Amino acid sequence: MAKLIDGKAISAALRSEIAAEVTELKKKGITPGLAVILVGEDPASQTYVRNKQKACEEVGFHGEQINLPATTTQEELLAVVRELNARTDIHGILCQLPLPCGLDDSLVIAAIDPKKDVDAFHAENVGHIMIGDQQFLPCTPAGVMELIHRSEIAVEGKHCVVIGRSNIVGKPMAMLLLQENGTVTICHSRTRDLAQVCRQADILVAAVGRAKFVTADMVKPGATVIDVGINRDENGKLCGDVDFAAVEPIAGAITPVPGGVGPMTIALLMKNTLTAAKQQNGLV
Secondary structure: OOEEOOHHHHHHHHHHHHHHHHHHHHOOOOOOEEEEEEEOOOHHHHHHHHHHHHHHHHHOOEEEEEEEOOOOOHHHHHHHHHHHHHOOOOOEEEEOOOOOOOOOHHHHHHHOOHHHEOOOOOHHHHHHHHHOOOOOOOHHHHHHHHHHHHOOOOOOOOEEEEEOOOOOOHHHHHHHHHHOOOEEEEEOOOOOOHHHHHOOOOEEEEOOOOOOOEOHHHOOOOOEEEEOOOEEOOOOOEEOOEOHHHHOOOOOEEOOOOOOHHHHHHHHHHHHHHHHHHHHOOOO
């Protein structure tokens, strides 16, 4: 029976620590501020943004939501970003993706001040991650590392396999594991003998976006299995990229879906915003 890595409990502990720091910052007249831009009315995006606003309230941040219609032009959106860049009460900025058709998310990401880029998507921040002197980390990979650390799972010397090579999860995930002296393999749609490669993993991170993609024959007995996926199964039930029921008896430790990596992503967004507020006020 695998150890269950409880993302809800770990994220709650992290949020509590952040709230305590915010209380101290407020004594110095500093309230961390996070602005979230939402363009259009995509239901999933609306849910994500509501959860971020709720988290801001919980930890004591000033949370600001900018709602723009789907008809917003590229220049209008960039103008909003420029305005937020100039505001001293806003320390973190993110634009909820995906954007409506016709808007270029790469231009928006590039327009955000790197010091306020709490998603860590800006090329400058990505470069810092590559050389290992980062200030901010992408929230989902950083959340995975927080789960690993707080579960006292060592990375050094382990063979770490990441399934997925996205800029948001797969690539930065590999870099963070590498920074902790893991031996890292990145797998993707062109990987030959994928199951065989995965079976070599001491730490297996699934970020492929396909329901129950990782099956029991792909997992080494005793491995740590981190499931980043959020999907719906054939019955419409929320599930991850890992076939949890089949893999859990084999793994040494495993994250559930829901309740694993998901809660950590927003907790790390709060942590990045706190860091940004401290940096912008000369406290780090």
